[in-house]
Amino acid sequence: MTLKHGAILKDTQTQVTRTTETKVSSTRTDTSRCATTLAGLVFSILLFSMSGNFAHASTNSSAWALEQRSPFNVKVQQAKTRAYYPLKRAKQAWKICALVPHLKDAYWIGIDYGLVQHARALNITLELFEAGSYYKKVKQLSQLSHCMDGDYDAILLGTVDPKLLASFHQPITKPVIALVNRIDSHKVTTRIGVNWYQMGWFAGNFIKQDVEQGNAQQVNVALLTGPEKQGGSDWVEEGIVAALQPASKTSSSDSAKNSSKSSKITISSIRHADNNRNLYRDQLYHLLKDQTPDYILGSAVAIEAAVGELAIKQARHGSTLISRPEQEPQLSEVAQLRGNSQPAPQIKLVSSYLSPAVLRGLFRNRVAFSSDDSVVLQGKLAIDVVVRELEGAKPFGDIGPPIQGLQGDVLKKHKLENSLAPADFYPIYRVNPRN
Structure with missing residues (x-):
């Protein structure tokens, strides 16, 4: 099916x-x-x-x-x-190269933590290189060349571009496994991660169900979905749209049934930015200046920025002022502005993936929903699978943790050890085997 x-x-x-x-x-x-x-x-x-x-x-x-x-x-x-069942030990001290787009947010830091923990557990060598941004394709190609020419046994490639290997013009002489992001190449037959279309669908479906349970005649949803057509953002966006406006994705027999439901939801804005909080503050400044959507659905970095921006906007409701994008929300400033008698319109925030700040927002009811794809477990699994394939296992195809939906009222039942790196963890770029 x-x-x-x-x-x-x-x-x-x-x-x-x-x-x-x-x-x-x-x-x-x-x-x-x-x-x-x-x-x-x-x-x-x-x-x-x-x-x-x-x-x-x-x-x-x-x-x-x-x-x-x-x-x-x-x-x-x-x-x-x-x-x-994960490995307890490797047959030899393999040397693995891992390439990632960046380590600027909790998602890839969680991946790094999982990679490091399981590399240590299996007593193998791990070296990690970050491109620094989804827009640094040339740098990642150079890093890939370094790993292909070096004494590494295999490469875990968290690509900045699904078509990266089409621009890589030297022989691929080592196993390459896709890490998190898809790689559109017949030379890659294993990918560790989740289905990004489904990640978007989970977040969009929460909004759809929330709207159907409410009394609103019409709602507007603004999307801040990450770097445009980089990583998995394009499939995330398609999954969101499929959930919010299912009539366009269904058969003709179901079209009339779904049209009344989908007509309640309008995607009022779609904006993209690299995973940088200041860039998202700028996007939010212009978004909130132009409109007041009922929902903002975005990456964790976008939602982190939105929590602060909406706190300022709510405190200043009735004023013509909107916080400038470069400003951090100050609690003293917010407290001074709480004299408004009219409450600000409630904007619900929905995150397409989890971060520590999004988790705090869930606990404090400032974030309504977040998808969780267990990034720490993805990192551990990547190490385990690459070692297995080096030791003779067949390609694993698409494999990864199941996606879970988080809301504030279910967090007590949800274990987070495979979802986020510890708060005191800082990125580690090399793991050496013990003697």
Whole structure:
């Protein structure tokens, strides 16, 4: 069944294993030790054959819950959940090169933390290089050349551009695994990450459901979705639109049914910026000067900026002043301006991914919703998978954690150790194996 607008078809390996074990157990009798041994052997063979790449002789006992998606590297995918048992050790001290767009926000810092933690656990060498921006394609190409020519065994490539390898004109002599962002090349057959179309759909669907539960006749949604057509921002944007305005994505028989619902929602503005808070403040300044949307949906960096900007705007409601983009909100200034009798219009903030500031916003009810794709686990998984492939495993295709939706009232039930790096973690660029 093809997934429609981000819906997930889940077929858990745990359920399959439990059924098999029950069948095997039912054949055991106290009178036949031979039959018991044979049944146990059959069960072991069945379990090994089902696990494929998910079993390894040197694995940890606790499994990671992951999604295996297909077809590979396409926008709309089928997904099945799998129990993945991470390695406890590598067969040798591999040397891995990791390239990332930047380490300017919590997303890629969380990826770095996961990479570092699992590289240390497996006692391998890791070297990480950042391009510095999604707009520094030339620099990342130079870094890729350095890693291809160096003594690295494999490359984890968090690309700044899906078509980066089309501009790389030297032979690809080492395994390249896509890290987080997709790579449009037949030379790459494994990607660690989530479906970015689905990430956008999750955030957009929250707004759609929120609107349907309310009484508003018409709502406006402003999008601040990240660098234009870089990383996964284009698919995120398409997923958002598919969730907010499903009539354009449905069959003709469903079109009339959905048109009344989708007509409530208008995407009133789409703006892009690199992941820099000052750039987003500038975008927000102009956005809020032109209009007051009912929702702002954006990257975590955009939503972080919006929390501060809206605090100032609410305090100054009724005034012609709007905070300048370069200004940080000051609590003393906000307190002095709370004498307005008319409350400011409530703008709901929705983040397409999680950060520490977005998490604080969720706790304080300043952010309504955030998608969470477990970036720390993605980093750990990338190290685990690259080591497995170096040691003979087949390509893993599209694999990564399931996406979760977070709201303030469900955070107490959500474990965050795989979602964010610790607050005191600073980026680490090299891990050396222990002697």
